[in-house]
Amino acid sequence: MKRSRSFVIAVSLLIVAGVTATVVFFAAKTSEKRNGAEPVLGVQPASIQRSRAAVVQEVINRIEQHSGRFAQRIRQAFSLLEHPELADALALPFELWEINQHNPNRNYPEFLQRAKGNGFQQANVNYYAYDLSSSPGMAATFSPATRCMDVDRHFDPANALDWLVLYHETYHVAQDNNWRVQLDSQDQLDAYLAFHMMENPPEPRIIINYETTAYAYELECLNLLTRDELRQAVTVGRYNLERLRVILNARPDQQGMIEMLWLFALAYWPDGTRNNQHPPPFVRHVVEAYQARGYELYTTNQGRLIKIQPNEL
Numbered sequence: 356m357k358r359s360r361s362f363v364i365a366v367s368l369l370i371v372a373g374v375t376a377t378v379v380f381f382a383a384k385t386s387e388k389r390n391g392a393e394p395v396l397g398v399q400p401a402s403i404q405r406s407r408a409a410v411v412q413e414v415i416n417r418i419e420q421h422s423g424r425f426a427q428r429i430r431q432a433f434s435l436l437e438h439p440e441l442a443d444a445l446a447l448p449f450e451l452w453e454i455n456q457h458n459p460n461r462n463y464p465e466f467l468q469r470a471k472g473n474g475f476q477q478a479n480v481n482y483y484a485y486d487l488s489s490s491p492g493m494a495a496t497f498s499p500a501t502r503c504m505d506v507d508r509h510f511d512p513a514n515a516l517d518w519l520v521l522y523h524e525t526y527h528v529a530q531d532n533n534w535r536v537q538l539d540s541q542d543q544l545d546a547y548l549a550f551h552m553m554e555n556p557p558e559p560r561i562i563i564n565y566e567t568t569a570y571a572y573e574l575e576c577l578n579l580l581t582r583d584e585l586r587q588a589v590t591v592g593r594y595n596l597e598r599l600r601v602i603l604n605a606r607p608d609q610q611g612m613i614e615m616l617w618l619f620a621l622a623y624w625p626d627g628t629r630n631n632q633h634p635p636p637f638v639r640h641v642v643e644a645y646q647a648r649g650y651e652l653y654t655t656n657q658g659r660l661i662k663i664q665p666n667e668l
């Protein structure tokens with residue numbers, strides 16, 4: 356699939372220039388209502404909300420204390436990149452982590468309390484908030500509608516796979532930023548939020564070109580963590596995945612994710628991303644992975660989200 360060059364450049368400029376923009380977000384979160392059960396309604400004691408905010412703050416502190424070190428580990432390996440021009444794009448999530456450390460409203464439960472049920476806003480288009488994930492074991496998931504990064508309360512800074520998941524999801528923050536700055540009417544913003552906030556859609560949805568880019572760069576970082584071992588292993592078609600787990604210091608229950616990344620890697624190399632284009636076999640593989648899980652596929656096209664059939668890619 357073709358990636359527009361303007362994407363990376365636009366987001367990079369946005370960050371370098373420190374452009375600020377005000378975007379209104381809504382207090383309601385949909386992800387917590389998708390488990391099929393009716394939420395229990397009632398007045399919740401303020402202390403419960405406060406304790407959730409305290410846990411979120413602990414996770415934020417853990418992430419922010421160690422994110423610079425993880426970024427440095429990747430940056431120091433940029434010299435191993437087969438296509439060095441990828442370095443700027445790969446560093447984008449690291450820049451967002453740094454910028455967001457200045458966001459006074461990055462603790463979502465605390466932010467909600469202050470908003471008192473009204474809409475609220477982030478002061479800078481690069482800012483996002485953190486909340487707790489409702490899927491245990493999933494290090495992070497970004498929700499564009501609320502600009503919220505839902506993180507596992509057990510996020511482990513010593514676990515490089517947790518970082519890679521957070522990295523991938525932060526790429527989605529950059530994509531969301533880029534999308535929002537291109538919106539030029541309230542109707543367009545409403546349509547975008549409705550796409551992400553639609554409750555109980557018949558099928559789960561995914562913006563497939565966002566996923567291919569996020570996975571491509573996740574693989575590049577994964578390869579740098581192995582000192583280019585992963586890419587070289589693809590040429591012979593096998594790799595000791597237990598060794599990969601040990602390099603990442605990942606948990607045994609993350610083995611399934613490691614296997615999935617290895618399958619993506621087999622389709623991604625030997626070509627890798629060049630001239631902002633991902634290898635077609637890799638794109639097909641990502642598409643098939645989402646199709647197999649029942650996802651509807653969308654792609655971004657001139658400010659609109661278009662539903663596509665897999666054979667249109």
Ligand SMILES: [Zn+2]
Nearest residue numbers: 523527566569
């Ligand atoms: Zn993703």
